Amino acid sequence: MNMLSEAAVEKALDKKMNEVAYKMIGKDVSVYYGEKRALFDVNLNVRENTVTALIGPSGCGKSTFLRTLNRMNDTIEGCRVTGKITLDEDDIYDKEIDVVELRARVGMVFQKPNPFPKSIYENIAYGPRIHGLARNKADMDQIVEASLQRAGLWAEVKDRLHEGGTGLSGGQQQRLCIARAVAVSPEVILMDEPCSALDPIATAKVEELIHELRANYTIVIVTHSMQQAARVSQRTAMFHLGQLVEENDTDKMFTNPDDQRTQDYIMGRFG
Amino acid sequence: MVSSHILSAYDEELKYLRRRISEMGGLAEQMCGDAVRALVNGDSALAQKVISDDVILDHAEREIQDKAIVTIAKRQPMAADLREIIGTLRIAADLERVGDLGKNTAKRVIAVQGHGVPRKLARGLEHLSDLAAVQLKEVLDVYASRSAEKAEAIRLRDEEIDAMYTSLFRELLTYMMEDPRNITTCTHLLFCAKNIERIGDHATNIAETIYYMTTGAVPEGERPKDDTANTVGAIAD
Numbered sequence: 075m076n077m078l079s080e081a082a083v084e085k086a087l088d089k090k091m092n093e094v095a096y097k098m099i100g101k102d103v104s105v106y107y108g109e110k111r112a113l114f115d116v117n118l119n120v121r122e123n124t125v126t127a128l129i130g131p132s133g134c135g136k137s138t139f140l141r142t143l144n145r146m147n148d149t150i151e152g153c154r155v156t157g158k159i160t161l162d163e164d165d166i167y168d169k170e171i172d173v174v175e176l177r178a179r180v181g182m183v184f185q186k187p188n189p190f191p192k193s194i195y196e197n198i199a200y201g202p203r204i205h206g207l208a209r210n211k212a213d214m215d216q217i218v219e220a221s222l223q224r225a226g227l228w229a230e231v232k233d234r235l236h237e238g239g240t241g242l243s244g245g246q247q248q249r250l251c252i253a254r255a256v257a258v259s260p261e262v263i264l265m266d267e268p269c270s271a272l273d274p275i276a277t278a279k280v281e282e283l284i285h286e287l288r289a290n291y292t293i294v295i296v297t298h299s300m301q302q303a304a305r306v307s308q309r310t311a312m313f314h315l316g317q318l319v320e321e322n323d324t325d326k327m328f329t330n331p332d333d334q335r336t337q338d339y340i341m342g343r344f345g
Numbered sequence: 346m347v348s349s350h351i352l353s354a355y356d357e358e359l360k361y362l363r364r365r366i367s368e369m370g371g372l373a374e375q376m377c378g379d380a381v382r383a384l385v386n387g388d389s390a391l392a393q394k395v396i397s398d399d400v401i402l403d404h405a406e407r408e409i410q411d412k413a414i415v416t417i418a419k420r421q422p423m424a425a426d427l428r429e430i431i432g433t434l435r436i437a438a439d440l441e442r443v444g445d446l447g448k449n450t451a452k453r454v455i456a457v458q459g460h461g462v463p464r465k466l467a468r469g470l471e472h473l474s475d476l477a478a479v480q481l482k483e484v485l486d487v488y489a490s491r492s493a494e495k496a497e498a499i500r501l502r503d504e505e506i507d508a509m510y511t512s513l514f515r516e517l518l519t520y521m522m523e524d525p526r527n528i529t530t531c532t533h534l535l536f537c538a539k540n541i542e543r544i545g546d547h548a549t550n551i552a553e554t555i556y557y558m559t560t561g562a563v564p565e566g567e568r569p570k571d572d573t574a575n576t577v578g579a580i581a582d
Contacts, residue, residue, distance in 0.1 A: 342355070343350050
């Protein structure tokens with residue numbers, strides 16, 4: 075029996091809406107590539123079930139910051155991260171943290187679609203298998219279908235699950251990569267310019283997908299397209315020369331930003 | 346200081362819109378002055394000119410609108426640029442309405458001509474129109490300078506015009522009661538006065554738009570005291 079009145083439910087929902095829950099907290103994050111400092115004491119919190127867009131000119135540090143969120147920088151030689159980043163309560167740079175597990179919790183989608191040279195089915199099944207998420211074949215079939223459904227790709231590929239993933243179109247490959255990221259039930263999905271290699275139709279499909287994924291995941295997206303940032307995100311952070319210049323509601327950011335550098339950048343003016 | 350766009354053609358498009366608005370403003374201002382002058386002097390040739398000028402003004406508004414829409418589609422303007430273009434559309438619409446009101450006043454010249462407008466009746470109207478003309482002229486200056494403070498000052502001054510209109514209304518009523526032969530002329534003059542008062546309103550709209558274009562915010566409520574009183578009342582309940 076549901077004893078809650080509709081009004082009470084609304085009120086609770088409202089409260090939930092107004093409460094700001096942070097999924098990831100970045101405190102004084104600096105990144106060095108050898109001697110070169112790429113990020114300067116960035117304090118940026120990522121809100122739960124929100125799409126946060128990172129924008130800024132090339133070399134501003136937005137991708138570098140994105141990569142600190144699931145320790146992708148670990149793979150770059152000479153890269154050093156200082157400061158503190160937490161996922162929920164966990165310090166992700168803690169020695170105890172299992173990086174493979176971290177990357178299952180914080181998934182990533184890259185600029186260029188990079189499916190494995192295997193079947194569509196195997197592309198999705200790989201992650202759940204190594205993480206032991208499926209007990210049997212039926213379980214795995216279910217995960218594959220659900221992931222492809224989530225990525226809006228199921229209808230297009232359900233009859234050719236065992237054909238190669240690389241045979242799909244660019245837009246389909248990118249959605250396959252998103253399905254692959256979703257398959258391991260991540261909490262956060264990082265996207266590094268996920269649409270820059272796609273045509274406008276495929277881009278629209280991925281953007282629609284991002285919009286839907288927001289209900290279940292926290293998303294951080296790096297994009298060079300201001301219009302894309304404006305379309306898909308609720309929060310936008312502007313980086314410039316390794317510093318976080320401004321973080322604001324997307325609606326405010328693109329109509330009346332607080333910082334002059336943001337203003338100049340989004341309007342395409344000389345700084 | 347505003348820096349230029351990386352795309353110089355974009356700057357040219359915005360400059361074009363600004364120039365066209367200034368031209369529209371100049372014409373609208375002139376039409377209003379001409380309309381009242383035609384009225385008090387019974388000058389039907391001048392009235393005719395105002396009526397034909399309105400066609401030019403309507404055409405200019407359409408041109409600005411077309412150009413603004415193309416610019417939005419091509420450039421996908423953001424932040425201050427977006428506010429600039431949306432503001433341009435709104436100001437063009439206000440100026441077009443100002444032109445209509447001038448034309449409407451000019452049309453009445455023919456109606457009152459047979460009777461003529463006695464000096465004492467015309468005086469109040471001239472005064473009202475002077476106030477509206479100053480308001481319009483200053484708001485167009487502010488459009489060029491983009492001063493948010495001045496825009497707000499102009500906005501607050503609309504009350505003067507309203508007060509002047511109310512007193513003119515009473516005055517015209519008095520003349521009608523004094524001598525029924527005044528009724529035809531005074532009724533026309535009442536409509537003219539209303540037109541002029543509304544020109545002031547459009548100038549105020551433009552001031553608000555400029556404020557928005559510059560700051561990204563809507564100016565604070567006109568009577569903050571009243572607003573506070575309302576809130577206090579609500580809490581007391």
